[in-house]
Amino acid sequence: MKINPFTLSFGMEPHQYISRYSQTSEITESFTSDNPPTMVYMISGVRGSGKTVMLSNITETFSSMKEWIVINVTPDSDILSSIAAKLYSRDDLNKLFVSAKLDISALGIGVSIENSHKIFDIETALEQMLERIAKKGKKVLIAIDEITNNEYVKVFVSIYQILIRQKLPVFLLMTGLYDNIYNLQNEKTLTFLYRAPKIMLEPLSLNSIARSYKDILNVDSETASRMSKLTKGYAFAYQVMGFLYWKNITSKNGKPDVDSLLSEYDDLLENYVYEKIWTELSPKEKDIIAVLSKNEITKVEDIRNELSLTSGNMSVYRDRLNKKGLIDTSRFGYLSLKLPRFGEVIELWID
Ligand SMILES: Nc1ncnc2c1ncn2[C@@H]1O[C@H](COP(=O)(O)OP(=O)(O)OP(=O)(O)O)[C@@H](O)[C@H]1O
Ligand SMILES: [Mg+2]
Structure with missing residues (x-):
C-alpha cells in the first residue's frame, strides 16, 4: 500500500503544503529590503495553525540566499551563547573570526588564539562577531520557535534590542502562542516588542484545500468542496481530513463517504489539539465558547445577556479570544467559532 501523503505530525514540513504566499512574502520582503521597515516579526496563531511550518519555510528561503546566515535556537537554553557558538562553528565564518583574532575561548567557544584580545562577556562577543559579519555584507536571521517569557528569552531580547540599536544586521523571527507573546511584550524591559509587527496566521485558502483534495484523492468537485469546508482552513484539520480519507x-x-469519517475526525482533533486548547482557557472564556457552540453564529448581545457581562468585559474577552485565534469576529455584532467541529468536540465537556 502506498504511504499516506497527509500527516498528523506537528512541527515538520508536510508533503502536502498549502502556500501562505502573502504572509510569507510580507516577512521576506521587509527583511530583504534595502531599508527594512522592521527587523523583527512575531508569528502567532492557535495550536496547529502552522507556525512551525511557516517558520521552517521562511528560514529555508533565507538559508538559500548567499548573504544570509540563518541561526535556529530553542528558547529553553542560553540563547546568546547558543547563537555565538553556532556562528563560530560555521566554516565560512570561523575563518573570518580567527583571522580577526576574535578569541572567545573564555566563553567556552572555539579555541584560544595567540596574540589576541580575549573577550570575556557574551554581549561583546556577539557585537564583535556581528561587526565582522556586517563588514562582509552578510546578515543574520535568528529564528526561535515557540517562545515563552522565560529568563533565557528575556535576557536574549533585551540584548537583541541593543544590537539593533547599533545598526548590526541581525534579524529576528519568533513564533508563539498569543498568551506567551502577550506576556513577553508586557515585560517592562521588552516593550519594544509591542511595536514589533505580529503576523496572525489566518486560515488556509478553502479553494486551495479543495483543489489539493481533488488532485491527491481524486474526488469530485462537490466532495472536495465539502471536505474543504469541514476544515474551515485550519492547517491541522486539512491534514487530518486528507489523512482519514486516504486511510479509508x-x-x-472504494472511496469512503465523508460523513463516515466525522467521528474519527473529531477524535483526532480532540486528542491532538482541542483538549489542550480547552484546558488553557479561563472559566469565562469557556463560558463564552460554550454559548457559541450552540449556533453557527451568535449575536454578541445574546452572549452578554446570557452570561451577564458588561459591554466592557465582553469586548475584553472578545479581543482575547480573537487574538488566540478561536473566534471569528468578521461580521459586525456577531461571533462564531473559528476552528472546525470545535463546538461538537467540546460539547461533552460543558456542564
Ligand atoms: N501551510 C500548510 N499547508 C498544509 N499543512 C500545514 C500547513 N501548515 C501547517 N500544516 C500542518 O498543520 C499541522 C500543524 O502545523 P505546525 O506544527 O506548524 O503548527 P503550530 O502552529 O506550530 O502548532 P503548535 O502551536 O502546537 O506548535 C501539521 O500537521 C502540519 O503538517
Ligand atoms: Mg509549533
Missing part, C-alpha cells in the same frame, strides 16, 4: 479508501469498498 479500500480496494473492497
Whole structure:
C-alpha cells in the first residue's frame, strides 16, 4: 500500500503544503529590503495553525540566499551563547573570526588564539562577531520557535534590542502562542516588542484545500468542496481530513463517504489539539465558547445577556479570544467559532 501523503505530525514540513504566499512574502520582503521597515516579526496563531511550518519555510528561503546566515535556537537554553557558538562553528565564518583574532575561548567557544584580545562577556562577543559579519555584507536571521517569557528569552531580547540599536544586521523571527507573546511584550524591559509587527496566521485558502483534495484523492468537485469546508482552513484539520480519507479508501469498498469519517475526525482533533486548547482557557472564556457552540453564529448581545457581562468585559474577552485565534469576529455584532467541529468536540465537556 502506498504511504499516506497527509500527516498528523506537528512541527515538520508536510508533503502536502498549502502556500501562505502573502504572509510569507510580507516577512521576506521587509527583511530583504534595502531599508527594512522592521527587523523583527512575531508569528502567532492557535495550536496547529502552522507556525512551525511557516517558520521552517521562511528560514529555508533565507538559508538559500548567499548573504544570509540563518541561526535556529530553542528558547529553553542560553540563547546568546547558543547563537555565538553556532556562528563560530560555521566554516565560512570561523575563518573570518580567527583571522580577526576574535578569541572567545573564555566563553567556552572555539579555541584560544595567540596574540589576541580575549573577550570575556557574551554581549561583546556577539557585537564583535556581528561587526565582522556586517563588514562582509552578510546578515543574520535568528529564528526561535515557540517562545515563552522565560529568563533565557528575556535576557536574549533585551540584548537583541541593543544590537539593533547599533545598526548590526541581525534579524529576528519568533513564533508563539498569543498568551506567551502577550506576556513577553508586557515585560517592562521588552516593550519594544509591542511595536514589533505580529503576523496572525489566518486560515488556509478553502479553494486551495479543495483543489489539493481533488488532485491527491481524486474526488469530485462537490466532495472536495465539502471536505474543504469541514476544515474551515485550519492547517491541522486539512491534514487530518486528507489523512482519514486516504486511510479509508479500500480496494473492497472504494472511496469512503465523508460523513463516515466525522467521528474519527473529531477524535483526532480532540486528542491532538482541542483538549489542550480547552484546558488553557479561563472559566469565562469557556463560558463564552460554550454559548457559541450552540449556533453557527451568535449575536454578541445574546452572549452578554446570557452570561451577564458588561459591554466592557465582553469586548475584553472578545479581543482575547480573537487574538488566540478561536473566534471569528468578521461580521459586525456577531461571533462564531473559528476552528472546525470545535463546538461538537467540546460539547461533552460543558456542564
Ligand atoms: N501551510 C500548510 N499547508 C498544509 N499543512 C500545514 C500547513 N501548515 C501547517 N500544516 C500542518 O498543520 C499541522 C500543524 O502545523 P505546525 O506544527 O506548524 O503548527 P503550530 O502552529 O506550530 O502548532 P503548535 O502551536 O502546537 O506548535 C501539521 O500537521 C502540519 O503538517
Ligand atoms: Mg509549533
